[in-house]
Amino acid sequence: MIIRKAEYKTSVVSLDKIIKDDVPEFAFVGRSNVGKSSLINFLTGRNGLAKASSTPGKTRMINYFDINDSFRFVDLPGYGFAKVGKSQFDVWESTLSQYLIESPSLVMIFFLLDIRHAPSLQDRQMLEYLLFHRLPFSIIATKADKLSKAAIGRQIEMLAKELKLRKEIFLPCSSITGLGKDKILDLIESKLEEK
Ligand SMILES: Nc1nc2c(ncn2[C@@H]2O[C@H](COP(=O)(O)OP(=O)(O)OP(=O)(O)O)[C@@H](O)[C@H]2O)c(=O)[nH]1
Numbered sequence: 327m328i329i330r331k332a333e334y335k336t337s338v339v340s341l342d343k344i345i346k347d348d349v350p351e352f353a354f355v356g357r358s359n360v361g362k363s364s365l366i367n368f369l370t371g372r373n374g375l376a377k378a379s380s381t382p383g384k385t386r387m388i389n390y391f392d393i394n395d396s397f398r399f400v401d402l403p404g405y406g407f408a409k410v411g412k413s414q415f416d417v418w419e420s421t422l423s424q425y426l427i428e429s430p431s432l433v434m435i436f437f438l439l440d441i442r443h444a445p446s447l448q449d450r451q452m453l454e455y456l457l458f459h460r461l462p463f464s465i466i467a468t469k470a471d472k473l474s475k476a477a478i479g480r481q482i483e484m485l486a487k488e489l490k491l492r493k494e495i496f497l498p499c500s501s502i503t504g505l506g507k508d509k510i511l512d513l514i515e516s517k518l519e520e521k
């Protein structure tokens with residue numbers, strides 16, 4: 327899979343504006359600051375396509391990107407960002423979860439976890455949500471450039487144990503070194519072929 331074209335399509339804030347058509351979608355979920363927007367930029371090779379920032383809470387809407395005129399990436403707002411008021415936070419979370427169950431052409435959810443940290447309570451809730459609704463997902467362990475090769479292996483084992491998942495479904499990745507890019511693109515290609 328080669329991404330030769332990536333374009334910003336639109337952003338929506340409310341559920342009634344969610345795109346409902348038959349273009350396959352790949353969504354990126356995870357806590358704020360885990361690296362969702364950076365991963366979209368890195369996969370598409372377009373820095374600045376999705377707005378990334380060291381300030382958590384950068385992505386506040388559901389952002390759609392058209393890829394290769396044939397599928398979409400969907401950058402979702404992160405959860406676990408404490409600085410917003412509780413009510414606004416609830417709105418984000420419900421929008422996020424409704425997007426996940428109401429999008430008709432959602433093919434795959436990339437669930438991002440920071441490879442350096444044990445999963446947060448909200449990460450566990452997100453996982454339960456994905457399992458409960460039988461949503462197709464794979465786990466991207468981000469920021470692997472911050473660890474040695476041996477430590478990457480140890481952290482993947484820790485995450486798999488903590489979440490009671492097979493360690494094979496974890497893909498270590500780095501938007502800085504390029505680790506994981508080919509595997510993620512292969513996965514996207516195989517999901518599109520299954521359709
Ligand atoms: N070292 C390292 N830093 C990364 C990596 N990916 C993202 N970052 C940094 O992590 C910070 C957050 O990245 P974003 O891509 O904006 O995170 P996000 O998940 O989109 O955050 P929200 O939009 O707030 O939900 C930025 O400072 C990035 O430069 C990575 O693979 N390695």
Ligand SMILES: [Mg+2]
Pocket residue numbers: 362363364377378384385401404
């Ligand atoms: Mg973001």
